[in-house]
Amino acid sequence: MMMNKKRPPVVFLPCVRVSVVVFLVLVCFKPSLGDQKLRFGRDGEFKILQVADMHYADGKTTPCEDVLPTQVAGCSDLNTTAFVNRMILAEKPDLIVFTGDNIFGFDATDAAKSLNAAFAPAIASNIPWVAVLGNHDQESTLSREGVMKHIVTLKNTLSQVNPPEAHIIDGFGNYNLEIGGVEGSSFKNKSVLNLYFLDSGDYSTVPAIGGYGWIKPSQQLWFERTSAKLRREYMSKPAAQKAPAPGLAYFHIPLPEFASFDSSNFTGVKQEGISSASVNSGFFTTMVAAGDVKAVFTGHDHVNDFCGQLTGIQLCYAGGFGYHAYGKAGWERRARVVVASLEKLEKGGWGAVKSIKTWKRLDDAHLTAVDGQVLWSKSSSGRFLLYDICHSLAQRFLSCPRN
Numbered sequence: 001m002m003m004n005k006k007r008p009p010v011v012f013l014p015c016v017r018v019s020v021v022v023f024l025v026l027v028c029f030k031p032s033l034g035d036q037k038l039r040f041g042r043d044g045e046f047k048i049l050q051v052a053d054m055h056y057a058d059g060k061t062t063p064c065e066d067v068l069p070t071q072v073a074g075c076s077d078l079n080t081t082a083f084v085n086r087m088i089l090a091e092k093p094d095l096i097v098f099t100g101d102n103i104f105g106f107d108a109t110d111a112a113k114s115l116n117a118a119f120a121p122a123i124a125s126n127i128p129w130v131a132v133l134g135n136h137d138q139e140s141t142l143s144r145e146g147v148m149k150h151i152v153t154l155k156n157t158l159s160q161v162n163p164p165e166a167h168i169i170d171g172f173g174n175y176n177l178e179i180g181g182v183e184g185s186s187f188k189n190k191s192v193l194n195l196y197f198l199d200s201g202d203y204s205t206v207p208a209i210g211g212y213g214w215i216k217p218s219q220q221l222w223f224e225r226t227s228a229k230l231r232r233e234y235m236s237k238p239a240a241q242k243a244p245a246p247g248l249a250y251f252h253i254p255l256p257e258f259a260s261f262d263s264s265n266f267t268g269v270k271q272e273g274i275s276s277a278s279v280n281s282g283f284f285t286t287m288v289a290a291g292d293v294k295a296v297f298t299g300h301d302h303v304n305d306f307c308g309q310l311t312g313i314q315l316c317y318a319g320g321f322g323y324h325a326y327g328k329a330g331w332e333r334r335a336r337v338v339v340a341s342l343e344k345l346e347k348g349g350w351g352a353v354k355s356i357k358t359w360k361r362l363d364d365a366h367l368t369a370v371d372g373q374v375l376w377s378k379s380s381s382g383r384f385l386l387y388d389i390c391h392s393l394a395q396r397f398l399s400c401p402r403n
Helices: 075-093 111-127 142-153 217-234 256-260 285-291 386-397
Strands: 045-051 095-097 129-132 174-180 192-196 247-251 293-298 305-309 313-317 334-344 350-362 369-377
Touching: 045 075, 075 129, 075 350, 095 111, 095 192, 095 293, 111 142, 111 285, 111 313, 174 217, 192 217, 192 350, 217 285, 256 305, 256 313, 285 293, 285 313, 293 334, 293 350, 293 369, 305 369, 313 369
Parallel strands: 045 095, 095 129, 192 247, 247 293, 293 313
Antiparallel strands: 045 334, 174 192, 305 313, 334 350, 350 369
16 A cells, blocks of 8 residues: 655655664553653653654554565564664653554554554553644554544553543544653743643645644644643743743644755655645744744654744754654654753752753664754753754763664
């Protein structure tokens, strides 16, 4: 089956041979995290691992796509599982975010079993995790709503089907998470980093419009109201702040604005067209107007992995993760890591978010880290602090595990 995507025009309106024994994980039912408050650690950092496009199907019987001839034998969904495990061990994230096409429904015999297996490493890690839907998750034995309802029953997930306060909202998997300041600091009761998760849909449901889905007005209204509420709370007493807390948005299908860049103004690579919706629903403008979102993270286009800044917002791909997904032979599967760091106060303790940095790791022999960059800085309004990021990454990766 061809897995490449059609590229509708926009109208404005390695497979590494891993000798790892993969154990089956008994998937228990939620809740184990309950209403646990996510917050920055005492090291002043909060780390997010993004996993895009696993395309998980039926495990060891599911073959890999677009790998080198020497890598085909024995390559399956289990290579994807092994990569998730390697990333968790190497980065020890505070939150894992799966940004859609978690399973490749056409090849998944039983959607629930495939979802359980796809998320098993995150479940076993006891690290909080969340997921949004892509355009392929619903193509097996569960509807789009059914997939999201299954996800929220799984252990250690903070995913939601939809926000309880939004009585009418399109899609399934629109919700937000608030990341609190360090326990014991003046920011302990404030959300210093806000995460927005949205269902970018699958395919257009409007007969006259072809192509992929988009973020609808009802979702944008929910985002606007949520963002406004969070901005008011952050800029109110106690410890009132002069500007909103930074926000990050995660969804599957890229916005048309991802096509705004060329090799001169992004970090990473662009190896295929931007497969956004064929109409522009205006969500980018909505985020710019809200003023708090500093970066957007998507998947969908597997061999794009760049970040580019437009009107104060970084638009970032993760790069393809899964082995049963189209890719490029010899171009390693990869994952994106984001770290938000707090400001160290003169009298000790931690303040607000000072910077947000990112890099990617490749599924090669050394989990090589590439393309380190500052996405946003409180002091520089997003300008890259080259010395700071180079120094930070050098210190971090000198001790990288050698697998």
